[in-house]
Every structure is written in C-alpha cells, then in structure tokens.
Amino acid sequence: MTTAGVPVHRCDTCGNTVFPEPVWCFECGGNQWTVVEVFDGVVEESTTVLHADGDFPMATVRIDDNLAVIAAAPNGITPGTAVRLSYEDGQLRAS
Numbered sequence: 001m002t003t004a005g006v007p008v009h010r011c012d013t014c015g016n017t018v019f020p021e022p023v024w025c026f027e028c029g030g031n032q033w034t035v036v037e038v039f040d041g042v043v044e045e046s047t048t049v050l051h052a053d054g055d056f057p058m059a060t061v062r063i064d065d066n067l068a069v070i071a072a073a074p075n076g077i078t079p080g081t082a083v084r085l086s087y088e089d090g091q092l093r094a095s
C-alpha cells in the first residue's frame with residue numbers, strides 16, 4: 001500500500017487550511033478547495049488514550065499556524081519532535 005499524506009484542504013478564497021474536509025470555510029464561508037498532501041508536522045503535545053483494547057499513544061501535530069491534527073503516535077514521543085504524517089484507512093499516524 002502506498003503511503004499518503006494528510007489531505008489538507010486549502011480554501012481557494014482565503015487560503016485557510018482545514019482537515020478533514022469541511023462543508024464550508026470557517027473563515028470566509030467559501031466552499032472551493034484545493035487539496036494539498038502534507039507529510040510533515042511537529043508534535044505539540046502527546047497523551048495516551050487508555051482503552052479496553054489497549055493503550056493508544058496519540059499526539060497533537062502542528063501542520064501550520066492555523067491547523068493541528070490528532071494522530072496516532074509512537075509511545076513516549078515528546079513535544080517539539082518533527083514527525084512524518086501518513087493517512088491510511090481513515091487514520092492519521094505520526095512516525
């Protein structure tokens with residue numbers, strides 16, 4: 001399977017970036033988008049989600065000034081770490 005980046009939607013009107021695809025732009029109300037695949041981000045904070053099936057380390061990954069995403073992450077990853085993002089089967093991963 002080929003690895004895909006995060007399909008970030010960039011508003012054609014104001015340049016606002018969002019993920020996942022919204023119905024309209026929160027900034028200007030526009031609904032025309034250009035999809036840009038993003039692979040790089042920086043960990044802002046990390047946490048571990050405790051679940052009956054196991055513990056899932058997650059990270060908030062900053063993509064740009066107005067966009068951060070929540071991704072599955074390696075255990076123990078620390079804020080400030082540069083990560084590679086991928087998007088497969090509806091799941092975001094940072095590695």
Ligand SMILES: [Zn+2]
Nearest residue numbers: 011014025028
């Ligand atoms: Zn906009």
